[in-house]
Ligand SMILES: Nc1nc2c(c(=O)[nH]1)N=C([C@H](O)[C@H](O)COP(=O)(O)OP(=O)(O)OP(=O)(O)O)CN2
């Protein structure tokens with residue numbers, strides 16, 4: 584199995600409800616997002632998927648998130664914009680944008696800090 588991975592950053596504000604602590608208040612993060620694709624076949628250039636394709640799709644997804652209050656994004660209207668749900672949202676939006684068969688989107692990881700990370704995958 585091969586994998587290819589890109590990382591990009593966006594900045595956003597959020598607050599958490601049903602969470603007892605300082606994160607109930609509006610605050611911000613510089614989120615690092617890591618996207619991994621996987622597959623068993625390489626193209627004639629020896630690549631699973633051009634990093635540039637992943638990067639531009641991810642930057643397109645960030646247009647809905649960067650410098651926003653994530654609580655105002657419709658996807659989060661029924662729940663918290665936790666790192667887990669941000670990862671789910673990015674996974675869904677990346678799937679819409681990527682046409683990379685026979686490779687496939689494998690994992691989206693969202694880092695609030697280098698020590699705090701949540702992820703979403705289909706398995
Ligand atoms: N599983 C998750 N846990 C938490 C999430 C999350 O998305 N998934 N999010 C938060 C908050 O966003 C919060 O901003 C981070 O919380 P906390 O670690 O308390 O804040 P600090 O980074 O400032 O940490 P200190 O050690 O207090 O400096 C919480 N949990």
Ligand SMILES: [Zn+2]
Nearest residue numbers: 597606610612
């Ligand atoms: Zn937070």
